Amino acid sequence: MTTTGKSRSGSEGGESGNDSDRYTPANIEKKWQAKWEADGIYEAADSVEGKENYFALTMFPYPSGELHMGHWYAYAPADTHARFKRMQGYNVMQPQGFDSFGLPAENAAIERGEDPREWTYKNIENSRRQFREMGAGYDWTRELSTSDPEYYKWNQYWFLKFYENGLAYRKHGQANWCPQDQTTLANEQVKDGACERCGTPVIKRALPQWYFAITKYADELLEMDQIDWPEKIKTMQRNWIGRSTGTTIGFDVSEFAPGEKIETFTTRIDTVYGVTFVVLAPEHPLVEKLTQPSHKAAVEEYIVHAGRQTEIDRTSTEREKTGVETGSYCINPLNGERVPVLVGDYVLATYGTGAVMGVPAHDTRDFVFAKKYGLEIRVVVAPPNWDGGELEEAWIPVGTQLNSGEFDGLSSTDGKEAIADKIESENIGTRTITYHLRDWLISRQRYWGTPIPIIYCDDCGTVPVPEQDLPVILPENVTFEADGKSPLAKHPDFMHVPCPDCGKDAKRETDTLDTFVCSSWYQLRFASKNPLEEPIDIEKVKQWMPVNQYMGGAEHAVMHLLYSRFFNKALRDLGYLDFDEPYTKLMNQGMLVKDHKKISKRSNPLTPDPVVERHGADTLRCYLMFLGPWDQGGDWSDSGINGIRRWLGRVWDVVLRDESGLNGSGGEKHLDRASHTTTKRVLADMEAFKFNTSISALMEFTTEVARRYDAGDVPAAIWRVAVDRLLLHVAPLAPHLAEELWERTGHTGSIHLELNPKFDESLITSDTITLAVQVQGKLRDQIEVAADIDKDAAIAAAKSSPNVARHLENMAIVKEIYVPGRLVNIVVRPA
RNA sequence: GGGGGAGUGGCGAAAUGGCAGACGCGCAUGCCUUAGGAGCAUGUGCCUUAAUCGGCGUGCGGGUUCGACUCCCGCCUUCCCCA
Numbered sequence: 001m002t003t004t005g006k007s008r009s010g011s012e013g014g015e016s017g018n019d020s021d022r023y024t025p026a027n028i029e030k031k032w033q034a035k036w037e038a039d040g041i042y043e044a045a046d047s048v049e050g051k052e053n054y055f056a057l058t059m060f061p062y063p064s065g066e067l068h069m070g071h072w073y074a075y076a077p078a079d080t081h082a083r084f085k086r087m088q089g090y091n092v093m094q095p096q097g098f099d100s101f102g103l104p105a106e107n108a109a110i111e112r113g114e115d116p117r118e119w120t121y122k123n124i125e126n127s128r129r130q131f132r133e134m135g136a137g138y139d140w141t142r143e144l145s146t147s148d149p150e151y152y153k154w155n156q157y158w159f160l161k162f163y164e165n166g167l168a169y170r171k172h173g174q175a176n177w178c179p180q181d182q183t184t185l186a187n188e189q190v191k192d193g194a195c196e197r198c199g200t201p202v203i204k205r206a207l208p209q210w211y212f213a214i215t216k217y218a219d220e221l222l223e224m225d226q227i228d229w230p231e232k233i234k235t236m237q238r239n240w241i242g243r244s245t246g247t248t249i250g251f252d253v254s255e256f257a258p259g260e261k262i263e264t265f266t267t268r269i270d271t272v273y274g275v276t277f278v279v280l281a282p283e284h285p286l287v288e289k290l291t292q293p294s295h296k297a298a299v300e301e302y303i304v305h306a307g308r309q310t311e312i313d314r315t316s317t318e319r320e321k322t323g324v325e326t327g328s329y330c331i332n333p334l335n336g337e338r339v340p341v342l343v344g345d346y347v348l349a350t351y352g353t354g355a356v357m358g359v360p361a362h363d364t365r366d367f368v369f370a371k372k373y374g375l376e377i378r379v380v381v382a383p384p385n386w387d388g389g390e391l392e393e394a395w396i397p398v399g400t401q402l403n404s405g406e407f408d409g410l411s412s413t414d415g416k417e418a419i420a421d422k423i424e425s426e427n428i429g430t431r432t433i434t435y436h437l438r439d440w441l442i443s444r445q446r447y448w449g450t451p452i453p454i455i456y457c458d459d460c461g462t463v464p465v466p467e468q469d470l471p472v473i474l475p476e477n478v479t480f481e482a483d484g485k486s487p488l489a490k491h492p493d494f495m496h497v498p499c500p501d502c503g504k505d506a507k508r509e510t511d512t513l514d515t516f517v518c519s520s521w522y523q524l525r526f527a528s529k530n531p532l533e534e535p536i537d538i539e540k541v542k543q544w545m546p547v548n549q550y551m552g553g554a555e556h557a558v559m560h561l562l563y564s565r566f567f568n569k570a571l572r573d574l575g576y577l578d579f580d581e582p583y584t585k586l587m588n589q590g591m592l593v594k595d596h597k598k599i600s601k602r603s604n605p606l607t608p609d610p611v612v613e614r615h616g617a618d619t620l621r622c623y624l625m626f627l628g629p630w631d632q633g634g635d636w637s638d639s640g641i642n643g644i645r646r647w648l649g650r651v652w653d654v655v656l657r658d659e660s661g662l663n664g665s666g667g668e669k670h671l672d673r674a675s676h677t678t679t680k681r682v683l684a685d686m687e688a689f690k691f692n693t694s695i696s697a698l699m700e701f702t703t704e705v706a707r708r709y710d711a712g713d714v715p716a717a718i719w720r721v722a723v724d725r726l727l728l729h730v731a732p733l734a735p736h737l738a739e740e741l742w743e744r745t746g747h748t749g750s751i752h753l754e755l756n757p758k759f760d761e762s763l764i765t766s767d768t769i770t771l772a773v774q775v776q777g778k779l780r781d782q783i784e785v786a787a788d789i790d791k792d793a794a795i796a797a798a799k800s801s802p803n804v805a806r807h808l809e810n811m812a813i814v815k816e817i818y819v820p821g822r823l824v825n826i827v828v829r830p831a
Numbered sequence: 832g833g834g835g836g837a838g839u840g841g842c843g844a845a846a847u848g849g850c851a852g853a854c855g856c857g858c859a860u861g862c863c864u865u866a867g868g869a870g871c872a873u874g875u876g877c878c879u880u881a882a883u884c885g886g887c888g889u890g891c892g893g894g895u896u897c898g899a900c901u902c903c904c905g906c907c908u909u910c911c912c913c914a
Binding site for chain 1 (some may be wrong): 833835842843844847854855857868897898910911
């Protein structure tokens, strides 16, 4: 079907005249977006008679400006899945909002003098518009932005509740400090020793900071049996929490520092008889006391040098391990030996006890260290069949205890327990559980965040802001300088307040909360529609939570997802929630790349708007889902999108055909089989997020429906039912197109409120089947046989094939295999 | 160094242990046409062939099996996470 009189330019949507006959996305998408919103078809009631609630949530975006193609890749398939669940009969609630506090807004202020508030809300507006253009079926009545006072007020509320219950505390300590962003960072935000946001190497800085006591929940956070999450994410969380069981043991140094011991932690107490030195972190408090005058100069120089290194440098396995002697010795409590105490920068003060026992024979790093400094390497866990010779490298696996006093001869597995027993019974140490997980550092020396509701009074100390004074409003008119102080600290009106307890002049806390606090509980706020003077609506939360399906990128595996689980458990223990986990099911989409490279604004840009303009939102949605399995990511190429556009054009064309003249017969079985097979495939694939194969199935079905029409071998009514089925399956994928065609083919009401078609297994099976026939496992023919054929008949039929017979000549049949409905395999050997 | 993915045509990819390459891109040939970034039809893994037949083929090397992209063992490459 071609139109005439088209101009050469603007062939996509600039046509006039016969537009109604052609698929022209621009003509229909805006119309339906407006109508859906006016009709409120995606607004979820908190309960619907006869329907189960289904909370579909996708990690909300940071409004950085434009939604880029990566956002589309995350949100469009997620929206399709939520639409699919709605058509499966669930009362679906799919909200959207904005995680709108954070550094980029503030950096825009510092770099370009833009007001962070204006910048942020302008971006939110823009993102909202783009979500609408995507055709996303969000319940906008639940929208929230975390930078709104009515949201962040409740961050402050939770902070106070945590504080009252010992879950929030302030501590002077070594914090991760990003010199570029001029702020502290949580451990989770340090990647490879650098700031995860800007890549600047992170240094340690002593500061008083606020923490959430997430480590109190370390053990419970390790329990993940009841959540249906990718094993990969669970593993990452387990590794991050990093529970290890071992033994803490003290090495006496009273000879040099009266009454003192060096506490060390080891998971390999079985090797304790092999200790030939002990290493302290340069920051260890005993270094000063233990350094002998003769070694003082060398140690001090070493410590200065170490202070200039980043943690990543210090712990890199590539780098040579260095150390320096203190001149002191300590006593191994197991064998009474006197071993040297060194300072080494590969030991970090912030992990474990800040000191390690050196067992060169059984630890890789200690081995290298001992070789370098000529320290003794004493084997105490003998490798199997060890000849007593020098080791080439440290022996890490299990072995037989040796040089270990009364424990000689035990396997090191048993030795570990026996030695730990002895240490505990003699009170020289204890079994200890340690975690890699640290408490969550939540203070940020930044402006664009939630003010921490604390006041410091000279007389009363740390005083929480009274609940009725919340929210502590983030002031306007602040000055931005990258000088490591929160702009709030330079805002006198904000800072100086009377003490809530005594009324004397006092100062506010000027740090703000880590923005991950905002995203730790937003799902509860989405579930609590229109809460008035409370953080969450407990009754509504019960109706919706936990989230049925959570979707988002795997980059949040150990930050957001862990914090959110912690929040849920903490709020449960504070009496707000009655469930343990926030997200029942988790799906991680993969990364969208272009030319195998990460998409980036500067070097590898990819924006959706031109594609939407040219092909429409439906085409882009479907194309992103057709690229490949969603969880494995996709590789964008411009050329492939035409295939999807053609398919949607074919759907348009076939659905709008006039079937009134159809009155043939004979093709009904074909059409039934195709219909029910398609439904079976699509229902299973959509449920499992396999959008790519769903679309393949629908492409094939589109061809079948057109073929039956062309063949004219089905009655009109039956053909039209198949077309409706096609549209219903297309609806979650290409919502505008399906809605337009649904209306044009005489239906009333939105297609998105319809239910998915069902399938009848008995209509899928056919009377005849094609059997593959193999000889020696190689395909030799394909034969058409009755579907219910038995083994003997199938084999007989196979042998009657001339091509098969040729391969059986002069052969003796060894075995005959029949796989019902699939194939025959004849195994032979030369006769 | 540890943990986890992934490796299949020119490209994106599909395949409960059972006909490898569905579906789509691209390409080729043809049709249509007011010549165009449109539409339709047919073909398209590689080698051989006029065509069949046949042979080869899922990163590499072994193994289990009547039968392996799929399961097992050992490598290689690559991506992500953690050190």
